Amino acid sequence: MRIGQLARLVDVDTQTIRFYEQQGLLPPPDRQENGYRVYTDKHAERLAFIRRCRILNLSLAEIHKLQSYQDDPHQPCSAVNALLDDHIYHVRSQITALQSLEKQLVSLRGSCNDGREVEACGILAGISERSTKAP
Amino acid sequence: MRIGQLARLVDVDTQTIRFYEQQGLLPPPDRQENGYRVYTDKHAERLAFIRRCRILNLSLAEIHKLQSYQDDPHQPCSAVNALLDDHIYHVRSQITALQSLEKQLVSLRGSCNDGREVEACGILAGISERSTKAP
DNA sequence: GTTGACCTTATAGTAACTATATGGTTTTTA
DNA sequence: TAAAAACCATATAGTTACTATAAGGTCAAC
Ligand SMILES: [Zn+2]
Ligand SMILES: [Zn+2]
Ligand SMILES: [Zn+2]
Ligand SMILES: [Zn+2]
Numbered sequence: 101m102r103i104g105q106l107a108r109l110v111d112v113d114t115q116t117i118r119f120y121e122q123q124g125l126l127p128p129p130d131r132q133e134n135g136y137r138v139y140t141d142k143h144a145e146r147l148a149f150i151r152r153c154r155i156l157n158l159s160l161a162e163i164h165k166l167q168s169y170q171d172d173p174h175q176p177c178s179a180v181n182a183l184l185d186d187h188i189y190h191v192r193s194q195i196t197a198l199q200s201l202e203k204q205l206v207s208l209r210g211s212c213n214d215g216r217e218v219e220a221c222g223i224l225a226g227i228s229e230r231s232t233k234a235p
Numbered sequence: 236m237r238i239g240q241l242a243r244l245v246d247v248d249t250q251t252i253r254f255y256e257q258q259g260l261l262p263p264p265d266r267q268e269n270g271y272r273v274y275t276d277k278h279a280e281r282l283a284f285i286r287r288c289r290i291l292n293l294s295l296a297e298i299h300k301l302q303s304y305q306d307d308p309h310q311p312c313s314a315v316n317a318l319l320d321d322h323i324y325h326v327r328s329q330i331t332a333l334q335s336l337e338k339q340l341v342s343l344r345g346s347c348n349d350g351r352e353v354e355a356c357g358i359l360a361g362i363s364e365r366s367t368k369a370p
Numbered sequence: 371g372t373t374g375a376c377c378t379t380a381t382a383g384t385a386a387c388t389a390t391a392t393g394g395t396t397t398t399t400a
Numbered sequence: 401t402a403a404a405a406a407c408c409a410t411a412t413a414g415t416t417a418c419t420a421t422a423a424g425g426t427c428a429a430c
């Protein structure tokens with residue numbers, strides 16, 4: 101199949117497919133005489149795997165590692181499990197950081213209401229406030 | 236004060252200060268005869284404002300808008316309030332997206348334990364599973 | 371007079387695409 | 401059959417908010 105068909109099948113942009121090839125995530129396919137790429141079902145599977153990883157927010161580097169594990173199927177899978185643990189840790193860190201951010205923002209938002217002039221805006225005042233308090 | 240002093244004062248890299256100037260967030264300071272930038276306390280305040288906005292995860296574009304509001308202090312501040320509402324909305328969206336992601340990842344992690352071979356890794360199997368189920 | 375700290379500009383790299391420009395090929399349609 | 405539409409190719413630049421590097425000018429101290 102050609103790149104457009106593959107793109108529709110897996111629901112990825114053709115540019116992205118070429119990009120993955122360039123990044124070494126998708127093996128370079130054979131070419132027709134005119135230079136067009138020709139993909140196999142293996143390629144489609146691999147591409148779908150990449151996409152599912154991306155939906156899980158795994159980075160291309162992490163996906164690359166997973167692929168290298170897959171290429172050596174008799175290793176213990178502890179590295180895969182550890183990679184996922186790390187990734188979960190990162191996601192959780194992001195969540196807690198964003199939650200603390202949300203608190204700050206909501207509190208800031210509470211310091212103003214409509215009908216004021218910019219000069220008296222509680223939000224701008226809140227941001228401008230120095231956190232260093234002189235004695 | 237020169238750029239290095241300002242950088243230490245506000246705890247920002249000198250490169251970042253020049254970058255903000257280039258992006259139009261920090262007004263171009265006067266120069267000494269030798270070309271060195273000379274900053275005033277106004278600059279320091281403005282830079283600190285930018286940094287506090289960045290800590291709140293506001294984008295440079297959002298900061299730019301806030302600055303433009305500040306430059307016209309007799310407008311109603313509703314635009315400021317709306318900007319913050321939007322930002323809070325974005326942060327909340329990110330949080331819920333990450334929480335749903337975390338759930339998926341934790342469930343995936345539960346499908347494997349150590350001591351398996353890559354071939355039998357529940358995580359890789361879970362990612363490889365096609366979501367389309369034939370009847 | 372040279373070391374070191376400081377300053378200058380310009381350029382490239384980061385992540386993961388996305389968009390654009392330019393041109394060749396194939397298929398459809400008038 | 402010829403033109404239009406759809407498809408393919410490569411190369412390059414843009415996105416965000418910096419960070420790093422290169423190559424060089426300026427200034428104080430030793
Ligand atoms: Zn990760
Ligand atoms: Zn307000
Ligand atoms: Zn925002
Ligand atoms: Zn496993």
